[in-house]
Amino acid sequence: MNKVAIITDSTCDLSKEIIESRNIKVLPLYVRFGEDIYRDGIDITTDRLYELVEQKNEIPKTSAVSPGDFIEAFEPLIKDGYDIIYTGIGSSLSGTFQSAHIASLEFPENRIYLVDSKNLSTGIGLLVLKACDLRDQGLSASDIKDRLLEIVPKVRSQFAVKTLDYLHKGGRASGTAKLLGTMLRIKPIIQVRDGKMDVYTKTMGKMSRALDVMLTDYINLGEQIDLDYVMITHSQAGKHVDYMSEIVNQKLKPNKLFVTEAGCVISSHCGPGTIGILYIVK
Template structure:
């Protein structure tokens, strides 16, 4: 059996430690300010991105990894006699998966397996960790793809947004909605379902009220949640992370509760203070 290499992109929001532990390689997307282009998490981190937003008073444009980016990394591992499994940002959020398919076609290889996560952020990360576990168990690349494909619709990604400015500036919210949301201090819950973002419940007041909605939903569903991996992912919201962690610590069934930081691409769309709880249903 050939060796297996798992690859993702920079939107998976897994920590450096997890990427190294499970030997997952990353293809960066791009964050663009006017004529300046940065590779997500290579040339630019989230804190620096927010400083540039303030400096230029504008949001960056994000762009997909190119077919050439994928060709380079795919060929590297094919030449080393690996089979490749790529799990990245959902096809409805980015053209990145299309680039991966183009590279696969260019290489004309049956040893490249592409999975549409229909998700973003550590919703992708959860699938990567499952794939890494299956790899450790000795499953073939074909078997890993089959099992991960079955998990895709079971991933639950939801975030509470602290500021509506980024959704408005990014064209995902009308000016009136942004204004009313600011006046009423609305903190919407954004959920990823079927490969798209949908608005769930809305809290009014400070962000803790929105976080409590996430926590309460998790507690209600806990008996039906796969306890192996649970993610708390945030964009410079460490205090909120500690609050969630403290509230979930009594749920002893959780085997691995990970904190991860939202990268530049994800943060550029949701804004500072955003935080989410992500998990897989049984």
């Protein structure tokens, strides 16, 4: 049986420490301001992204990992005798999965296994960590793919958005919705299910109200949650990160709670202050 390599993309929002310790290869998506193109997490940081948004008063365009990028990543691993598992941003949210599929056709069958996460951010990261666990247990790439496909519909991803500016500038909220939302201090909670982003509910007033909605959902699920890994992922969310971490650890403590920062691609769509909780149900 061949060795197994795990590949994902920069929207997985896993920390560098996790990526290095679990031997994960990450391919960057791209962020574009006019003619300037940056590789997510390599050429640009989230802090710099927000600086540029303020300077230029525009939201950057983002683009997928190309088939050529995937071929460049796949080729040396295949030559070294690895089978490959790739899971990254959901196919309905980016062209990256299609790029991976196109690239995989350049290699022998049964060497590259693609799993559509139907998710984003550490909703992908959870699948990547499960893939690493299965690899370390000695499972084949084929068996890992089968197991991941069982987990995909069980991933729960919720994010509270602090400001509507980025949703508006990115074309995801009308000017009227943005104005009313700002006046009423609306904090939408976005969920990702089956590859689609939808508004789960809206809270008014302080950001803490939105956090409490997400935390209540998490706590009420109780024994239905797979407590191997729970993620709190944010984009410059400050004190709210500590609050959510404290409540999670007090009320329903996971075996591993990871706090990670959203990369540039995810942050460009949600804006500063966004924070989410992501986990798997049994």
